[in-house]
Amino acid sequence: MIRKLVSFFVVLPLGILLVSFAVANRHSVTVSLDPLGSNAPAFTATLPLFLLILVMLALGVVIGGVAAWFNQAKWRRAARRLAAEARALRAERAELKADLAARESDGMPAHLTAA
Numbered sequence: 001m002i003r004k005l006v007s008f009f010v011v012l013p014l015g016i017l018l019v020s021f022a023v024a025n026r027h028s029v030t031v032s033l034d035p036l037g038s039n040a041p042a043f044t045a046t047l048p049l050f051l052l053i054l055v056m057l058a059l060g061v062v063i064g065g066v067a068a069w070f071n072q073a074k075w076r077r078a079a080r081r082l083a084a085e086a087r088a089l090r091a092e093r094a095e096l097k098a099d100l101a102a103r104e105s106d107g108m109p110a111h112l113t114a115a
Contacts, residue, residue: 018054025050 029049034041 022048022050022054025053 026048028046029052030044030046031052032038032041032044034043
């Protein structure tokens, strides 16, 4: 319930700000991706300013997320290695407990048996 209230009080104002930003910046701008052809650029696009800014913002978020994901690869690799080691140690412990229980059920003290 609290999560819904918090998201309502965060998402609603952000939505209002986004809509007001889009309304205030709806004028068209021409974007050229040809740095050498300033007279007759090879690729141009005319789009609203708010759309250009929002696309660049989303692109920045995606690029930042990918960079962070690649930067954390060594930690994920270490976590996988440690998890595999923990699974192996748990399996070994279970085998040793079963062996100990089998030896004790035979009536032989575990500390007297040779491995």
